[in-house]
Amino acid sequence: NAGVTQTPKFRILKIGQSMTLQCTQDMNHNYMYWYRQDPGMGLKLIYYSVGAGITDKGEVPNGYNVSRSTTEDFPLRLELAAPSQTSVYFCASRPPGTGVNIQYFGAGTRLSVL
Amino acid sequence: DAKTTQPTSMDCAEGRAANLPCNHSTISGNEYVYWYRQIHSQGPQYIIHGLKNNETNEMASLIITEDRKSSTLILPHATLRDTAVYYCIVRGADGLTFGKGTHLIIQP
Numbered sequence: 410n411a412g413v414t415q416t417p418k419f420r421i422l423k424i425g426q427s428m429t430l431q432c433t434q435d436m437n438h439n440y441m442y443w444y445r446q447d448p449g450m451g452l453k454l455i456y457y458s459v460g461a462g463i464t465d466k467g468e469v470p471n472g473y474n475v476s477r478s479t480t481e482d483f484p485l486r487l488e489l490a491a492p493s494q495t496s497v498y499f500c501a502s503r504p505p506g507t508g509v510n511i512q513y514f515g516a517g518t519r520l521s522v523l
Numbered sequence: 524d525a526k527t528t529q530p531t532s533m534d535c536a537e538g539r540a541a542n543l544p545c546n547h548s549t550i551s552g553n554e555y556v557y558w559y560r561q562i563h564s565q566g567p568q569y570i571i572h573g574l575k576n577n578e579t580n581e582m583a584s585l586i587i588t589e590d591r592k593s594s595t596l597i598l599p600h601a602t603l604r605d606t607a608v609y610y611c612i613v614r615g616a617d618g619l620t621f622g623k624g625t626h627l628i629i630q631p
Contacts, residue, residue, distance in 0.1 A: 413566075451623055452567065452619070453621075467618050501567075510614060510619060511572065516565060517566050
């Protein structure tokens with residue numbers, strides 16, 4: 410069982426370039442999340458989705474876009490990369506149900522914008 | 524969201540029990556306490572959660588005070604592989620709010 414898979418593992422971008430961070434899960438989870446983690450800090454929520462076709466903003470959505478066309482995939486798009494977006498990005502998912510919020514995380518994508 | 528307070532870092536000898544405290548004095552009645560950990564260069568990993576009662580699983584035990592204003596995560600026999608940042612989180616829904624956590628260092 411692969412769980413949550415993120416690609417690529419590492420990427421270096423130039424300022425103004427765009428890229429898509431891929432996230433896929435094979436656990437049939439409805440909920441999916443994107444977080445960023447700056448050095449020495451906790452994770453901050455960028456976007457989340459409660460199911461295919463439904464997305465919502467988290468704490469730090471500016472500069473990012475998401476889509477959720479299938480249950481399995483939740484890509485994160487950076488349109489005009491900026492140095493402030495240098496970070497480690499984590500994707501997570503959780504099964505449906507209310508009250509309990511146990512999330513399963515991918516290994517992360519380390520992004521540098523130079 | 525209820526805020527949590529954790530020590531910045533802790534040391535524990537290998538083979539001993541590691542006790543990680545967390546204060547969450549503003550927790551509301553329907554909010555769970557969650558513990559996650561993050562080993563260096565990996566994604567966070569769920570450990571355990573609880574509402575009112577103490578909980579135990581194959582990884583750890585969670586002790587919640589009767590007034591629910593604080594809790595303690597216990598790793599009964601710490602190993603070097605338990606060196607990680609441990610996050611105490613109180614959040615009812617949507618995304619998880621991670622603070623800076625406690626950096627637990629297991630000493631050989």
